Amino acid sequence: MRIRLALLFIALVPAAIAAQTTPAAVRIRAARVIDGTGKVLSNATVVVSGSKITAVESGNSGAVTYDLGRLTVLPGLIDVHAHLGWHFGPDGRYANRPGTPAEEILYSAENAYVTLMAGFTTIQSPGQANDVELRAAIARGIFPGPRVLTSIRVLNENSGTPDEIRDKVRQLKKDGADVVKIFASASIRDGGKQTMTDAQLNAACGEAKAQGLRTMVHAHSPESIRASVNAGCDQIEHGVFADPPTLKLMADRGVYFDPNVGVVLQNYLRNKDRYLNIGNYTEEGFAFMEKGVKLNEAMIRNAVATPNLKLVLGTDAVAGAHGHNADEIVARVRQGGQKPMDAIVSATSMSAKSLRLEKTIGTLAAGYDADLVAVDGDPLTDITAVTRVVFVMKGGTVYKATYQTARGAPAVP
Ligand SMILES: [Zn+2]
Numbered sequence: 001m002r003i004r005l006a007l008l009f010i011a012l013v014p015a016a017i018a019a020q021t022t023p024a025a026v027r028i029r030a031a032r033v034i035d036g037t038g039k040v041l042s043n044a045t046v047v048v049s050g051s052k053i054t055a056v057e058s059g060n061s062g063a064v065t066y067d068l069g070r071l072t073v074l075p076g077l078i079d080v081h082a083h084l085g086w087h088f089g090p091d092g093r094y095a096n097r098p099g100t101p102a103e104e105i106l107y108s109a110e111n112a113y114v115t116l117m118a119g120f121t122t123i124q125s126p127g128q129a130n131d132v133e134l135r136a137a138i139a140r141g142i143f144p145g146p147r148v149l150t151s152i153r154v155l156n157e158n159s160g161t162p163d164e165i166r167d168k169v170r171q172l173k174k175d176g177a178d179v180v181k182i183f184a185s186a187s188i189r190d191g192g193k194q195t196m197t198d199a200q201l202n203a204a205c206g207e208a209k210a211q212g213l214r215t216m217v218h219a220h221s222p223e224s225i226r227a228s229v230n231a232g233c234d235q236i237e238h239g240v241f242a243d244p245p246t247l248k249l250m251a252d253r254g255v256y257f258d259p260n261v262g263v264v265l266q267n268y269l270r271n272k273d274r275y276l277n278i279g280n281y282t283e284e285g286f287a288f289m290e291k292g293v294k295l296n297e298a299m300i301r302n303a304v305a306t307p308n309l310k311l312v313l314g315t316d317a318v319a320g321a322h323g324h325n326a327d328e329i330v331a332r333v334r335q336g337g338q339k340p341m342d343a344i345v346s347a348t349s350m351s352a353k354s355l356r357l358e359k360t361i362g363t364l365a366a367g368y369d370a371d372l373v374a375v376d377g378d379p380l381t382d383i384t385a386v387t388r389v390v391f392v393m394k395g396g397t398v399y400k401a402t403y404q405t406a407r408g409a410p411a412v413p
Contacts, residue, residue, distance in 0.1 A: 023049055023050045023396075024049075025047050025048065025049050025054065026047070026048040026049070026065045026066070026396070027045050027046075027047050027048075027062060027063060027064050027065045027066070028045065028046045028047075028048065028064070028065065028066045028068060028073065028372070028374075028393075029043070029044070029045040029046075029060070029064045029066070029067055029068060030044065030068035030069070030070075030071050030072060030073045030374060031043060031068075031069065031070045031071065031072065031378075032044070032071075032072040032073065032378060032380075033045075033046060033056060033072075033073045033364060034072060034073070034074050034075075034341070034344055034364075034379070034380070035056065035075070035363060035364045035365060036074065036075035036344070036345065036348035036349040036352075036362050036363040036364055037345065037349050037363055038341055038342075038345055040341075040380065041056065041058050042058075043058070043059060043060050044056060044057060044058050044059075044073075045057045045059075045061075045062065045064065046073060046364055046370075046372060048370040048393070048396050049396075050370075050396055051369060051370055051395040051396040051397075052367065052368065052369060052370055052396065053364060053365065053366055053367065053368045053369070053370050053372075054366055055366050056364055056365060056366070066391070066398075066401070068374045068391060068403060069403075071374040071375065071376060071377075071390065071391065071403060072374065072375050072377065072378055072379060072385065073364070073372055073373070073374050073391075074119075074344060074348065074364075074372065074373055074374075074375065074379070074386075075348040075349070075361070075362050075363055075364050075368075075371060075372055075373075076119065076120070076121025076122065076146075076348075076361065076371030076372055076373055076392070076393075076394060077118075077119045077120045077121065077122075077313070077325070077326065077329075077347050077348065077373065077386070078120065078121070078122045078123070078312075078313060078347060078348060078351035078352060078355070078361070078362060079115070079120050079122075079123045079124070079146075079313060079314055079315050079317065079325045079328075079347075079351075080123075080124045080216075080235075080258055080312050080313065080314040080351050080354055080355065081124060081126060081216070081237055081258055081260065081314030081315060081316050081317075082115065082120075082123045082124070082125055082314070082315055082316070082317040082322070082325065083125060083126070083127075083128065083316070083317060083318050084108045084111045084112055084115070084123065084125050084128065084131065084134065084148070084322070085104065085107065085108045085111070085125070085128040085130065085131070086111075086317075086318040086319040087107035087108075087110070087111065087319050088274055088319050088320065092274060093274050093275075093278065094271075094274055094275045094278050094281070094319050095107075095319070096278055096279050101130070104130055105130050105133060105134065108128070108130060108131070108134050109134065109137075109143065109145065111322040112134060112138065112143075112144075112145030112146060112148070113144055113145055114322050114323035115145070115146050115317075115322050115323060115325060116144055116145050116146050116392060116394065116399060116400075117323065117389070117392065117399070117400055118323045118324070118325055118326060118387075118389055119326060119373040119375070119386070119389035119392055120146050120325050120326075121146050121147060121361070121371040121373070121392070121394045122146050122147040122149070122351075122352075122355070122357070122361055122371070123146045123147070123148060123149070124148075124149040124150070124151075124178070124179060124216075124314075124355065125148060125149070125150050125151070126150075126151045126154065126179070126181035126216060126237075127151055127152075127153060127154040127181050128150065128152075129152055129153065131148055131150035131152065132150060132152060132175070132176060134148055135148040135149075135150055141395070141397075144394075144399050146394070147361075147371075147394070149178035149179060149355060150177065150178055150179070151172070151177055151178070151179045151180060151181035151216070152172060152175055152176070152177045153168075153172065153177075153181075154181045154182070154183060155168060155169075155180065155181070155182045155183070155196075155204050156182070156183035156195065156196065157183070157195040157196045157197075157200065159200070159204075162199050162200060162202070162203035163203070165200055165203040165204050165207070166203050166206075166207040169203075169204060169207040169208050169211060169213065170207065170211060172213065173211040173212075173213055177213065178213075178214070178355075179213065179214045179215065179216055180204065180205075180208045180213050180214070180215045180216070181216055181217075181218070182196070182201070182204050182205070182215060182216070182217045182218065182228075182233065183195065183196070183217075183218045184196045184201055184217045184218060184219045184224045184225075184227060184228050184233075185218060185219045185220045185221055185224035186220070187220070187280075188220055188238075188240050188241075188288055188289075188292050188295075191220075191221065191241075192219070192220020192221040192224065192238075192240060192241050193221050193223070193224065194219075194221060194223050194224035194227055195224075196227075198227050198230070198231065201217075201227055201228055201231035201233070202231045202232075204231070204233075205217075205228070205231040205232045205233040205234075206231065206232060209232055214234045214235070214354075214355070214356065215233040215234045215235065216233075216234065216235040216236075216237055216258070217233045217235065217236055217237060218237045218238060219236050219237065219238065219239060220238055220239060220240045220241050221241050222241060222242065222243055222245070222246040225239060225242055225246050225249070225250070226246060226249060228255075229249055229250060229253050229255050233255070234255065234256060234354075235255065235256040235257070235258060235312070235354060236250060236255060236256070236257050236258065237258045237260070237314065237316070238258075238259065238260055238316070239257060239259055239299065239303075240292055240295050240296060240299060241295070241299070242257075242259075242299055242302070242303065243302070244302050244306065247302055247303055247306040247309055248306060248309075250306075250309060250310075251306050251307065251308045251309040251310070252308075254310065255310070256310045256311075256312050256354040257303060257309055257310065257311055257312070258311075258312045258313075258314035258354075259296070259299060259300055259303055259311070259314075260296075260314055260315055260316040260328070261296040261297070261299070261300045261328070261331050261332075261335060261336065262315070262327045262328040262329075262330060262331025262332065262335065263315040263316065263317055263321050263324055263325065263327050263328050263331075264315060264316040264317065264318060264321060265289045265290075265292050265293050265296065266293065266327070267317070267318065267320050267321035267324065268281075268286070268289050268318075269286070269289060269290065269293070270320070271319070271320040272286060274319070274320065296335070297335050300331070300332070300335050300336035301335070301336055301337055303336065304332070304336040304337055304338045304342075305337075310350060310353075310354070311332075311338075311346050311350065312346060312350055312351045312354045313328060313329065313332075313343075313346050313347035313350075313351050314328070314351075315327075315328045324387075326386040326387045326389070327387065328347075329343050329344070329346075329347050329383065329386045330383050330384055330386065330387065332346065333383040334383070340379055340380045340381075340383045341380060343383065344379060344386075347386075348362040348363065349362040349363050350362075369395055369396075370393055370394075370395060370396040371393065371394050371395065372393050373389050373391060373392050373393070374389070374390055374391035374403065375387075375388050375389055375390065376388040376390050376403070390402045390403040391403055
């Protein structure tokens with residue numbers, strides 16, 4: 001008897017240790033799994049252990065933790081350009097002057113939360129100093145929000161001599177910036193003409209490269225885009241006036257292009273009464289933005305038709321737009337004529353690559369972070385499904401599960 005008990009004890013010990021060190025696998029099955037690189041699996045199961053994906057299996061085998069039925073699973077979506085700090089104030093109008101630090105960070109936190117609930121598990125925020133604290137808070141794993149990458153500050157034509165600009169880039173590196181945000185052109189209201197000199201751009205993008213920092217450049221006019229590409233900058237934002245030769249130049253030089261055609265201007269127009277007569281949000285400004293929507297429609301068609309152009313997904317989301325980020329994916333398909341699968345790849349693995357995170361996020365495969373979402377419908381036949389996010393997992397933690405189970409009961413994680 002004693003011998004048997006001892007054997008039993010010995011047999012149980014390794015299992016107990018294993019249970020402590022290896023978390024139980026979580027199995028998520030759905031009618032469709034789109035992996036982020038262009039592949040789709042039917043009746044597939046994503047297996048998650050702790051914060052990582054350990055396998056993506058075809059077929060209906062094995063027990064299931066989350067049976068997502070007819071839903072479609074995608075990698076967590078990525079927005080490479082969203083301003084989490086922009087918000088409406090207590091009076092419902094755009095707050096262009098900062099409130100107290102506590103108010104500002106709480107508005108940012110709200111925006112982070114609604115962005116995560118919309119299926120975006122990673123965002124890049126240009127030019128908001130308190131992103132540093134927000135990034136750290138979300139990374140601690142208690143407050144729900146997307147993974148945040150930040151430029152902290154911005155560089156523009158007033159940032160000084162080339163030497164002063166290099167100093168500023170080095171300081172950004174010391175302060176923990178993930179990316180350098182650069183304004184190379186004016187707004188579309190002024191024709192988007194180049195504002196920084198070639199020497200300033202060379203200093204900004206050259207020093208960033210030396211420091212191992214990525215660069216994203218606000219540039220509208222063809223000549224400001226050309227100057228940025230020639231300065232070795234990594235990514236161009238907006239590009240309302242980008243013509244086919246400029247688009248081809250970006251493609252030839254392997255520069256990422258982040259057009260923002262489906263969210264930002266539409267949001268301004270929808271919320272006109274909340275912005276009007278604050279700063280430069282004049283009637284004239286709104287007339288320019290209405291024209292901008294049309295210019296974008298032509299530009300995005302040309303961009304999608306440009307071979308090898310590395311299109312990433314960014315919204316330029318401002319106050320009123322947070323949580324509507326997926327409208328950009330819909331616009332890619334409806335306005336730009338992009339194939340739904342290509343638009344999804346753009347918002348997942350391609351955007352991950354632009355952030356140099358292609359080995360950890362943006363793809364559903366063994367070894368990747370368990371960032372995944374489920375949408376109601378098949379986005380390959382109806383792209384608006386990406387706006388109906390009913391399940392969100394980030395780093396192996398479920399933050400949203402509002403789908404109904406096969407029996408009609410609400411899902412409870
Ligand atoms: Zn922006």
